[in-house]
Amino acid sequence: MALPDIRALTFDIFGTVVDWRGSLIREGQALQARRGGLADWAALADAWRAGYQPAMARVARGELPWTNIDGLHRQILDGLLPRFGLADLPEAERVALNLAWHRLDPWPDSLAGLQALRQRHTLATLSNGNVALLVNMAKRAGLPWDCVLSAELIGRYKPDLMVYRRAAELLGHAPGQVLMVAAHPSDLAAAQRAGLRTAYIARPDEHGPGGWMEPMNGLVPDLQADSLPALAALLDE
Helix, strand or coil: CCCCCCCEEEECCECCCEEHHHHHHHHHHHHHHHHCCCCCHHHHHHHHHHCHHHHHHHHHCCCCCCCCHHHHHHHHHHHHHHHHCCCCCCHHHHHHHHHHHHHCEECCCHHHHHHHHHCCCEEEEEECCCHHHHHHHHHHHCCCCCEEEEHHHCCCCCCCHHHHHHHHHHHCCCHHHEEEEECCHHHHHHHHHCCCEEEEECCCCCCCCCCCCCCCCCCCCCEEECCHHHHHHHHHC
């Protein structure tokens, strides 16, 4: 199903393009191999991610000054380490572990799908992740973005509608000429309210095999696919 007059695609990143959970488990296991000890890295990854939305909400409510995602991730991590038997983790190791979010691996279909989509469309990130995080991730993983856009540039976090509208403006397009691609219905619902078109990509393994998936809650996206190459095929029809 082709959509008329789509000029650019903007992408959620964590969970949509990259496997945050599997990557954090890998990083944690590598740390454990270096220093010994035991930790439930799957549970730590889940708890770390679970702190993400509440931390951004505190910024949105003015309870915290503007803090980028690296800063919020570090605050969450410091709060979690004692629970997982890692209260004595040295500062250098904490810094390195926090930067694991800069080293997330793409889903197996992501690179091929993005390359196919880029043949006809401008591709940009539209993530709450900060610019340095997104650039470092793209450099390491070979993610072929034409432009790196972040909520950090706007000073607000998704799902604030200004983030989506400002992204379209920065790309030089009307909101309806931009297709927001995400695995999270709440992100797409906000993009729709901001006037963007939407594409839902199912990522059933985001929270581990058989794990939780965010419900659609009545969302009707413009397009729906189970991979990024499948989305490229839909846009080419």
